[in-house]
Amino acid sequence: MIEILDPAELPRAKAAGALVADILQTLKSRSAVGTNLLDIDRWAKQMIAEAGALSCYVDYAPSFGRGPFGHYICTSVNDAVLHGLPYDYALADGDLLSLDLAVSKDGVVADSAVSFLVGDAKPQESVALINATERALHAGIAVAGPGARIGDISHAIGSALTEAGYTVNTQFGGHGVGSTMHQDPHVPNTGRPGRGYRLRPGLLLALEPWVMADTAELVTDADGWTLRSATGCRTAHSEHTIAITDDGAEILTLPKQTH
Structure with a gap:
């Protein structure tokens, strides 16, 4: 199913995006050395409830997971890259943490993810991973607009990732x-330009490049959810929800300070 929002629905999409951005930025600011992943999940639950919104994760039970997810945010640390199930772990200096959050507000969903380093240590490989996913995300957004095709976005994302020296996994x-939360069209993180669904004003897309330092192979944790690099290498993940407009694309999940 592909939904196209009419102009009257766009303010609700913007409100959902702003909420997701605000929660993620608050959680990022609270994520310090010694912070427990379960506290991050608890804070997310509290902020979602206070906003009168709904979690897209807590009851989520897709075929690829051991559902329901049972938590309010994905917390992926170091070699974990997607669907990180929060557990009793205290963050250490230099940990690479990816937070992924999807929330429904007034009937519209927004989805975003951010990767960052905890504490003072800044391992060069980790910085490079994060920067590559952010560049790829903005490359994809730059080519999105009415009349463009999904393949144009996929090609832009994939080109940025491969130029940075990473291989691309297309499973997610x-x-x-x-x-x-999850609708058509699927947007692979690599592809051929000029192919696929033609974008229309009112379409909402969650674009999410992610990479692993030295592999494209994933393994699943015993928890049935957390996806890690097969080699134990570090990973990163960046995501924004965008709205296709009459003259381009608008990022709905930008943090306030970057508006």
Whole structure:
């Protein structure tokens, strides 16, 4: 299913995006050496409830997970890259933490992810991973607009990742959002330009490049959810929800300080 929002629905999408951005930035600011992943999950639950919104994760039970997820945010540390199930772990200096959050507010979903380093240590490889996913994300957004095709976005993302020296896994990628979290069209993180669904104003897309330092192979934790690099190498993940407009694309999940 592909949903196209009418102009009257766009303010609700913007409100959902602003909420997700605000929660993620608050959680990032609270994530320090010694912070427990379960506290991050608890804070997310509290902020979602206070906003009168709904978690897209707590009851989420897709075929690829051992559902329901049972938590309010994905917390992926170091070699974990996607669907990180929060557990009793205190963050250490230099940990690479990826937070992924999807929330429904007034019937519209927004989805975003951010990767960052905890504490003072800044391992060069980790900085490079984060920067590559952020560049790829903005490359994809730059080519999104009415009349463009999904393949144009995939090609831009994939080119940025491969130029940075990383291989691309296509098992998980971006997707449409709307009244639910995962919708068509699927947006692979590499592809051929000029192919696929033609973008239209009112379409919401969650674009999410992610990479692993030295592999494209994933393994699944015993928890049935957390996806890690097969080699134990570090990983990073960046994601924004965008709205296709009449003249381009608008990022709905930008943190306030970058508006």
